[in-house]
Amino acid sequence: MTGGLVQVSMKLEMKDSPGQLVAALKPISEVGGNIIAVIHQREPDLDEDTLNVQIVLELPEGRLEKLVALLKEQGVRIQRIGEERLLYKRTVILIGHLMHTDLSDTVDQIDSTGFAEVCELAMSMPAVNERSSSRITIKAVSKGDMEAALAILRRVSHQKSLLLIEPLEEIA
Amino acid sequence: MMNVALIGLGSVGRGVAGMIAKKDLGITITGIADSKSGGMDPNGLDIASLLASKTRKGYCGDKKISASDVIAQADYDALIEVTPTNALTGEPAIGYIKAALIRKKHVVTSNKGPIALAYKELHALAVKKGVALRYEATVAGAIPIMHTLEHGLAGNEILALYGVLNGTCNYILTRMAAEGLTYEQALMEAREMGYAEADPTYDVQGIDAAIKLVILANTIWGNGIRLNDVDRTGIDLLTPDALRLADDEGCTIRLIAEAIPRKHILRVSPRIIEKNHPLVVDGTLNALTLETDMAKEITLIGRGAGSIETASAIIGDLLFIKDRYVQRA
Numbered sequence: 348m349t350g351g352l353v354q355v356s357m358k359l360e361m362k363d364s365p366g367q368l369v370a371a372l373k374p375i376s377e378v379g380g381n382i383i384a385v386i387h388q389r390e391p392d393l394d395e396d397t398l399n400v401q402i403v404l405e406l407p408e409g410r411l412e413k414l415v416a417l418l419k420e421q422g423v424r425i426q427r428i429g430e431e432r433l434l435y436k437r438t439v440i441l442i443g444h445l446m447h448t449d450l451s452d453t454v455d456q457i458d459s460t461g462f463a464e465v466c467e468l469a470m471s472m473p474a475v476n477e478r479s480s481s482r483i484t485i486k487a488v489s490k491g492d493m494e495a496a497l498a499i500l501r502r503v504s505h506q507k508s509l510l511l512i513e514p515l516e517e518i519a
Numbered sequence: 520m521m522n523v524a525l526i527g528l529g530s531v532g533r534g535v536a537g538m539i540a541k542k543d544l545g546i547t548i549t550g551i552a553d554s555k556s557g558g559m560d561p562n563g564l565d566i567a568s569l570l571a572s573k574t575r576k577g578y579c580g581d582k583k584i585s586a587s588d589v590i591a592q593a594d595y596d597a598l599i600e601v602t603p604t605n606a607l608t609g610e611p612a613i614g615y616i617k618a619a620l621i622r623k624k625h626v627v628t629s630n631k632g633p634i635a636l637a638y639k640e641l642h643a644l645a646v647k648k649g650v651a652l653r654y655e656a657t658v659a660g661a662i663p664i665m666h667t668l669e670h671g672l673a674g675n676e677i678l679a680l681y682g683v684l685n686g687t688c689n690y691i692l693t694r695m696a697a698e699g700l701t702y703e704q705a706l707m708e709a710r711e712m713g714y715a716e717a718d719p720t721y722d723v724q725g726i727d728a729a730i731k732l733v734i735l736a737n738t739i740w741g742n743g744i745r746l747n748d749v750d751r752t753g754i755d756l757l758t759p760d761a762l763r764l765a766d767d768e769g770c771t772i773r774l775i776a777e778a779i780p781r782k783h784i785l786r787v788s789p790r791i792i793e794k795n796h797p798l799v800v801d802g803t804l805n806a807l808t809l810e811t812d813m814a815k816e817i818t819l820i821g822r823g824a825g826s827i828e829t830a831s832a833i834i835g836d837l838l839f840i841k842d843r844y845v846q847r848a
Contacts, residue, residue, distance in 0.1 A: 440765060442757065469764055473758075482765070510756045510757075510789075515681070515796070
């Protein structure tokens with residue numbers, strides 16, 4: 348199973364001189380990061396020789412400290428930094444006797460894995476003895492984890508005689 | 520000119536006969552048979568009067584002549600085999616096709632049974648006898664999928680295929696999504712429109728789509744897969760709520776047949792799919808996406824059933840055979 352990625356956004360301040368921006372971005376690839384966006388701002392109230400740049404990047408988990416250290420070495424000031432775990436989301440639909448087959452157990456079988464969780468559940472129960480339908484969104488930190496979570500859900504649906512409708516995977 | 524024998528005078532057979540009679544295609548019908556009777560004439564049969572007697576009496580020709588007699592004795596270059604599909608045994612169509620191939624006659628069929636059950640054997644026999652066995656009409660009606668694979672995409676490696684291959688299911692799902700109908704209501708409507716059989720099992724449980732997937736997979740990859748190898752889920756347990764829950768997310772639900780050899784996936788199942796996805800077609804339409812190494816993705820959309828639509832596929836096969844093999848003065 349592959350490790351997770353984090354998405355980091357940071358606001359950097361550096362000298363506005365030739366080559367500075369390129370030099371500041373170089374450490375990102377050194378730590379295995381992937382730049383998603385660079386937003387170049389020239390704020391009028393700043394010194395003419397100061398450049399403000401906002402960048403968004405993806406980074407393997409646990410590399411952020413090293414990146415911060417490398418940026419400081421380049422003479423870049425980090426004004427603001429935000430980090431969040433990057434997530435894979437998949438939405439499925441389950442149809443059947445969801446309450447009678449212990450919906451909280453169904454959800455818990457995903458949540459208890461530690462690598463995937465149900466983050467949204469919408470439900471419709473037409474009448475007491477009729478089958479209900481629910482839309483369940485699962486999030487996981489990697490594609491492999493998502494596949495494992497879906498495999499669990501397939502097994503549980505089969506055991507509980509629920510109809511599981513999966514999304515059509517994007518054509519690769 | 521090319522002479523043909525037509526076996527089967529249901530909706531498809533009548534469509535083929537009608538178009539051959541109407542259009543100047545260089546095709547003459549020299550043998551014909553329905554389930555009760557047959558007729559032969561090396562100089563060409565009078566199609567209009569045969570069709571009229573079929574309508575009037577329920578059979579087309581002489582009750583002493585059987586389909587087997589026509590296949591064995593008539594003077595023809597290609598057999599058009601359009602009898603009803605028997606998904607369990609493939610008979611009597613398998614026997615008809617073999618008999619024609621053994622006589623070194625080309626065969627064009629719309630019959631899924633023989634191709635899904637006995638493709639390997641029939642294909643080998645056709646190769647041995649130096650004749651063509653073509654079955655464009657078995658999958659996705661009028662859509663020229665076999666011609667596309669054979670010619671347009673020649674040299675491409677087919678990596679995966681995804682299809683909406685059953686018009687009955689697609690109609691039911693379209694109506695459930697559009698009007699909030701229950702499965703039972705939508706099925707009733709489909710019956711009234713003539714899109715569903717009295718016993719809809721074969722369509723709504725995904726068996727028909729799975730058979731077409733088997734035919735495509737065997738044609739593309741020659742992997743010898745069978746109906747039992749397909750992981751299959753139907754649409755008969757879907758609820759209008761499920762369609763609404765999908766709709767809330769900009770999606771809908773369609774019965775998708777899918778084959779991805781590198782992932783060992785071979786299945787027919789209802790799937791959540793974005794509404795703007797090219798495979799989301801309305802009503803009884805069929806659609807098919809091929810993923811290939813050179814062309815990348817190609818999607819074909821068209822009518823999956825109908826008398827004249829299916830005749831289009833059969834006549835395409837006949838004219839291909841005529842161009843490639845048949846030289847008659």
